Amino acid sequence: xxxxxxxxxxxxxxxxxxxxxxxxxxxxxxxxxxxxxxxxxxxxxxxxxxxxxxxxxxxxxxxxxxxxx
Numbered sequence: 001x002x003x004x005x006x007x008x009x010x011x012x013x014x015x016x017x018x019x020x021x022x023x024x025x026x027x028x029x030x031x032x033x034x035x036x037x038x039x040x041x042x043x044x045x046x047x048x049x050x051x052x053x054x055x056x057x058x059x060x061x062x063x064x065x066x067x068x069x
Contacts, residue, residue: 006060010053 029035 002064003057003060006057010057
């Protein structure tokens with residue numbers, strides 16, 4: 001039951017973050033000198049969130065399997 005709640009929360013979070021309203025505006029400039037740094041920071045933050053979600057799922061699954069045994 002707990003795993004279903006975690007999965008539902010994760011799915012709702014992903015849907016909220018991948019909203020069309022969160023897209024870049026028309027003036028999004030890839031030629032600006034800060035663009036590579038900002039894109040790297042953005043991708044790093046996405047990786048960190050992904051790892052945090054995987055870690056949370058791992059902890060939830062390991063807790064539920066330790067209770068069963």
